[in-house]
Amino acid sequence: MQPKTESEINKNNYRIEQDLIGTKEIPIAAYYGIHTARAAENFKVSRQLVHPELIKALAVVKQAAAETNILLELLSPGIGSAVLQAAGEVAEGKLAEQFIVDALQGGAGTSTNMNANEVIANRAIEILGGDKGDYGLVHPLDHVNLSQSTNDVYPTALRIAAIRLLASLSESCAQLQGALQSKEAEFAGVLKLGRTEMQDAVPITLGQEFSAWAEAVARDRWRLYKVEERLRQVNLGGTAVGTGLNADRKYIFTVIERLRSLTGLGLSRTENMIDGTQNADVFVEVSGLLKASATTLIKISSDLRLLSSGPRGGLGEIRLPDLQAGSSIMPGKVNPVLPEMLAQVAYQTIAQDLAITLAAQGGQLELNAFLPLIAANLLPAMESLGQAMRILADNCIQGIEAEPERCMSNLLNSPGIITALCPYIGYDKASDIAKKSLRDKRPIKDLILEAGLFSADELDELLQAHNLTRPGIVGKQRRLEE
Numbered sequence: 171m172q173p174k175t176e177s178e179i180n181k182n183n184y185r186i187e188q189d190l191i192g193t194k195e196i197p198i199a200a201y202y203g204i205h206t207a208r209a210a211e212n213f214k215v216s217r218q219l220v221h222p223e224l225i226k227a228l229a230v231v232k233q234a235a236a237e238t239n240i241l242l243e244l245l246s247p248g249i250g251s252a253v254l255q256a257a258g259e260v261a262e263g264k265l266a267e268q269f270i271v272d273a274l275q276g277g278a279g280t281s282t283n284m285n286a287n288e289v290i291a292n293r294a295i296e297i298l299g300g301d302k303g304d305y306g307l308v309h310p311l312d313h314v315n316l317s318q319s320t321n322d323v324y325p326t327a328l329r330i331a332a333i334r335l336l337a338s339l340s341e342s343c344a345q346l347q348g349a350l351q352s353k354e355a356e357f358a359g360v361l362k363l364g365r366t367e368m369q370d371a372v373p374i375t376l377g378q379e380f381s382a383w384a385e386a387v388a389r390d391r392w393r394l395y396k397v398e399e400r401l402r403q404v405n406l407g408g409t410a411v412g413t414g415l416n417a418d419r420k421y422i423f424t425v426i427e428r429l430r431s432l433t434g435l436g437l438s439r440t441e442n443m444i445d446g447t448q449n450a451d452v453f454v455e456v457s458g459l460l461k462a463s464a465t466t467l468i469k470i471s472s473d474l475r476l477l478s479s480g481p482r483g484g485l486g487e488i489r490l491p492d493l494q495a496g497s498s499i500m501p502g503k504v505n506p507v508l509p510e511m512l513a514q515v516a517y518q519t520i521a522q523d524l525a526i527t528l529a530a531q532g533g534q535l536e537l538n539a540f541l542p543l544i545a546a547n548l549l550p551a552m553e554s555l556g557q558a559m560r561i562l563a564d565n566c567i568q569g570i571e572a573e574p575e576r577c578m579s580n581l582l583n584s585p586g587i588i589t590a591l592c593p594y595i596g597y598d599k600a601s602d603i604a605k606k607s608l609r610d611k612r613p614i615k616d617l618i619l620e621a622g623l624f625s626a627d628e629l630d631e632l633l634q635a636h637n638l639t640r641p642g643i644v645g646k647q648r649r650l651e652e
Contacts, residue, residue, distance in 0.1 A: 286314075350384035
């Protein structure tokens with residue numbers, strides 16, 4: 171048998187597709203087509219593919235459009251049913267390997283939209299018994315993209331993907347908040363030294379420190395929950411620039427209802443389609459709230475590392491779970507790797523916020539060409555921030571242990587407790603005693619007794635009233651949220 175020639179191999183392994191630029195060979199097994207192949211070649215920049223949640227959301231938009239087009243008799247039931255089935259499969263995460271375009275792409279998302287159109291079309295062709303690339307059966311534009319434009323499909327899908335990830339992110343916030351509140355209750359009786367500007371301040375409980383972190387996370391959770399209201403307004407039906415060109419008037423109103431039903435989200439048609447098509451400020455708002463959450467997490471990360479510093483040369487007031495060896499040269503060293511991971515994810519989120527801000531302001535006239543950059547930063551930021559919070563809550567916060575003896579030792583050896591006596595002996599005298607304590611390295615309590623300011627019984631009674639000589643809660647602990 172003679173070996174096959176190169177042309178015969180190509181004939182067996184590739185199909186030929188054509189667009190306005192010319193023809194191109196497409197792998198015969200591929201569900202994507204010529205538009206996707208050109209985009210994959212043009213945008214080889216980041217090795218970061220389009221986020222899977224955006225692909226799933228795009229497919230749901232295609233489902234809603236197909237259902238509406240069938241209802242209005244703009245799409246035949248046979249073709250429409252095949253498109254619906256194919257889009258449904260993509261919406262479930264199937265054929266994910268067929269979405270090959272880089273996340274950073276020119277064209278305002280057209281390449282991603284065409285990738286979806288072609289994959290859905292070729293899968294629909296397959297469902298109808300045809301061969302991939304036979305667009306006479308199902309066409310990516312004439313059928314799958316009917317009544318649509320990238321300019322309304324892509325922003326709508328991005329909003330849906332963001333809402334879905336917001337729900338997961340909110341759950342992550344709740345999980346971290348709950349873990350912190352659990353430690354707040356557990357450490358309510360661990361008295362320790364509070365610090366301001368890295369200097370000894372006044373007494374506080376370890377539980378109260380955890381309560382402040384929990385409260386900050388709760389605020390982030392609430393802000394993220396509220397911003398969903400702005401994401402619900404979509405411009406689907408606006409087509410090219412928001413005027414609704416080439417879309418039936420009934421389609422414009424019906425497609426939102428179908429999309430709402432398919433997603434289970436409270437979506438609504440934006441009042442001004444032109445505004446919804448060209449402006450991306452809502453994504454800047456969401457990103458800004460992610461940045462606010464990131465700053466909270468960086469603060470928590472920093473505090474955890476500082477309080478657990480040591481084990482002998484630092485504060486050592488809490489002990490983080492031992493997760494992995496910390497050094498390739500120093501035996502026995504264990505590092506606070508999860509707080510460090512959390513901080514890095516948060517730093518990245520802040521950097522992504524800047525990219526989103528620049529992309530949103532870069533839009534011109536009736537369209538923002540840089541929505542792919544927004545998607546490439548916003549969706550991963552939401553996902554990684556949420557995942558980092560879950561990991562921290564499960565694998566770090568829940569395993570934290572207090573070092574009550576170290577906490578009390580640091581407190582009683584600090585001049586910080588003198589503040590509680592200021593109302594009785596005056597600020598100046600208290601300052602003199604604090605200064606002498608530091609100079610002579612003697613406990614505050616001994617100096618007070620030596621000066622004859624109080625008897626031993628009086629001082630003990632006074633200190634007990636301020637919860638300084640016995641485990642207890644300084645101030646009233648707030649009620650834990652469920």
